[in-house]
Amino acid sequence: MLEIAGLSHTYANGTKALDDVNLSIPRGMFGLLGPNGAGKSTLMRTVASLQAPTAGSIRFGDIDVLAEPERLRRTLGYLPQDFGVYPRVSAYAMLDQMAVLKGITGKADRKAVVETLLNQTNLWAVRDKAIAGFSGGMRQRFGIAQALIGNPELIIVDEPTAGLDPEERNRFLNLLAAIGDNVVVILSTHIVDDVADLCPRMAVLAGGRLQLEGRPADLIASTRGRVWRKAINHGELADFQDQHEVISTRLFAGNTIVHVLSSERPDGFDPVEGGLEDVYFSTLSTLRRAA
Numbered sequence: 001m002l003e004i005a006g007l008s009h010t011y012a013n014g015t016k017a018l019d020d021v022n023l024s025i026p027r028g029m030f031g032l033l034g035p036n037g038a039g040k041s042t043l044m045r046t047v048a049s050l051q052a053p054t055a056g057s058i059r060f061g062d063i064d065v066l067a068e069p070e071r072l073r074r075t076l077g078y079l080p081q082d083f084g085v086y087p088r089v090s091a092y093a094m095l096d097q098m099a100v101l102k103g104i105t106g107k108a109d110r111k112a113v114v115e116t117l118l119n120q121t122n123l124w125a126v127r128d129k130a131i132a133g134f135s136g137g138m139r140q141r142f143g144i145a146q147a148l149i150g151n152p153e154l155i156i157v158d159e160p161t162a163g164l165d166p167e168e169r170n171r172f173l174n175l176l177a178a179i180g181d182n183v184v185v186i187l188s189t190h191i192v193d194d195v196a197d198l199c200p201r202m203a204v205l206a207g208g209r210l211q212l213e214g215r216p217a218d219l220i221a222s223t224r225g226r227v228w229r230k231a232i233n234h235g236e237l238a239d240f241q242d243q244h245e246v247i248s249t250r251l252f253a254g255n256t257i258v259h260v261l262s263s264e265r266p267d268g269f270d271p272v273e274g275g276l277e278d279v280y281f282s283t284l285s286t287l288r289r290a291a
């Protein structure tokens, strides 16, 4: 169990990226959803002990993460949003090197770990190729391979599917799903479908604050009977936004489909079986109106 209590962080330039975040994350896949600038990466880096918060505490099992970062790092697998530099060395050599850094010093042990991970992430065929030449999807799978070295009990993946094509995204999500229920996996993302597809528990972070937390199915149930849709001309949108609580708009076959939140059926609207997108966008829209 990961326990985050009263976590706040203000950067040197005065940006308050986290504002009193309290969160308990059990074993299994946990989705942390939020728009750009919500504070997700700040939270992930702080939990990964890569930066210190202004206030608050983090515990993972019996580890006090802020006081004992080395203990945490021994059991952490982290896939950052961006590695920055991709080396010209082969995937095999790089994983081997990283396994040494994780303390797997026996040659035979390391060979077994590296080969298993390359197979598991479907990179065996390209193991001798330089990572610098990998596609986005291959890089992310390599990212998971390195995060899994040493059987971590806490795995953090920060916006892993951004920029992947649908086939690679699917492959990647299947890889995450196979990690298992015995470890805590935090998937930070702004892609609602990633959470809907994978996570039995989730939270929404926006403006540095936790806005919502629970099981996707329960959160979806809470909007039941309150989401309505209508196809309109794009020119009518401003009027609709004045008259209704519009939670999302999307284009379909050239029409604009609006979803609105209302306890009663508005004139000319059809009911929608709400989904996680409606939950997420209604949370963000409520916040925007309050701002």
Ligand SMILES: Nc1ncnc2c1ncn2[C@@H]1O[C@H](COP(=O)(O)OP(=O)(O)OP(=O)(O)O)[C@@H](O)[C@H]1O
Pocket (backbone or CB within 6 Å): 011, 012, 013, 015, 016, 017, 034, 035, 036, 037, 038, 039, 040, 041, 042, 043, 081, 190
């Ligand atoms: N090193 C920094 N110095 C100052 N402000 C920062 C720094 N890093 C992040 N921020 C600011 O803190 C806020 C939260 O950023 P963060 O990267 O944690 O959000 P995010 O949810 O991960 O967003 P994104 O999806 O865009 O990565 C933003 O306003 C961002 O501009």
